[in-house]
Amino acid sequence: xxxxxxxxxxxxxxxxxxxxxxxxxxxxxxxxxxxxxxxxxxxxxxxxxxxxxxxxxxxxxxxxxxxxxxxxxxxxxxxxxxxxxxxxxxxxxxxxxxxxxxxxxxxxxxxxxxx
Amino acid sequence: xxxxxxxxxxxxxxxxxxxxxxxxxxxxxxxxxxxxxxxxxxxxxxxxxxxxxxxxxxxxxxxxxxxxxxxxxxxxxxxxxxxxxxxxxxxxxxxxxxxxxxxxxxxxxxxxxx
Numbered sequence: 001x002x003x004x005x006x007x008x009x010x011x012x013x014x015x016x017x018x019x020x021x022x023x024x025x026x027x028x029x030x031x032x033x034x035x036x037x038x039x040x041x042x043x044x045x046x047x048x049x050x051x052x053x054x055x056x057x058x059x060x061x062x063x064x065x066x067x068x069x070x071x072x073x074x075x076x077x078x079x080x081x082x083x084x085x086x087x088x089x090x091x092x093x094x095x096x097x098x099x100x101x102x103x104x105x106x107x108x109x110x111x112x113x114x115x
Numbered sequence: 116x117x118x119x120x121x122x123x124x125x126x127x128x129x130x131x132x133x134x135x136x137x138x139x140x141x142x143x144x145x146x147x148x149x150x151x152x153x154x155x156x157x158x159x160x161x162x163x164x165x166x167x168x169x170x171x172x173x174x175x176x177x178x179x180x181x182x183x184x185x186x187x188x189x190x191x192x193x194x195x196x197x198x199x200x201x202x203x204x205x206x207x208x209x210x211x212x213x214x215x216x217x218x219x220x221x222x223x224x225x226x227x228x229x
Binding site: 032034036041042043044045046049050051057089091093102103104105106107108 | 119121148150157158159160163171173203205207215216217218219220221222223225
């Protein structure tokens with residue numbers, strides 16, 4: 001049972017345009033959501049997170065939107081740059097005790113920014 | 116502030132051996148999690164430690180174990196290695212800041228079992 005799904009394995013966007021990466025989840029108990037960027041042979045790089053009490057969080061070029069009723073989150077990158085080309089993972093976590101989390105990751109979306 | 120560090124970066128072992136991987140979290144982070152990444156299964160949660168106690172555990176056999184020391188450094192041990200244990204093992208340290216949860220990954224240890 002895949003609780004976190006990224007249905008698009010790849011996405012190609014023109015440099016300077018907006019990149020929108022999508023993620024769906026099934027467990028309504030998730031209360032934290034995170035986005036990561038990953039280059040080959042490296043660990044994931046944390047980008048941005050959002051709590052379930054919010055519906056939007058912004059950090060520079062990155063904005064995450066959360067739609068709890070649809071169990072959907074998205075990452076917007078504006079403007080897209082060639083260095084953004086990487087695999088993007090969304091992750092969802094459920095607070096258990098004392099801030100404990102058990103993150104579940106999607107399968108990733110490969111973003112390619114074309115010059 | 117230094118990031119999450121993992122040692123060694125690369126490791127080659129043979130079936131049946133055991134291996135210990137090490138992780139040093141970001142200074143001030145008390146939670147350390149371990150993940151296994153493989154091409155077929157993606158990123159899978161192994162376990163999480165906080166203040167030297169295992170708080171969460173993923174669906175991995177008992178051959179996978181870990182511990183955390185008083186300085187928050189953590190080790191992961193895999194005994195009786197199998198070919199399927201070949202993977203990138205990632206350590207992450209995390210912190211809650213206000214309403215935001217942030218988890219940062221190390222570069223990983225690439226384990227190859229032959």
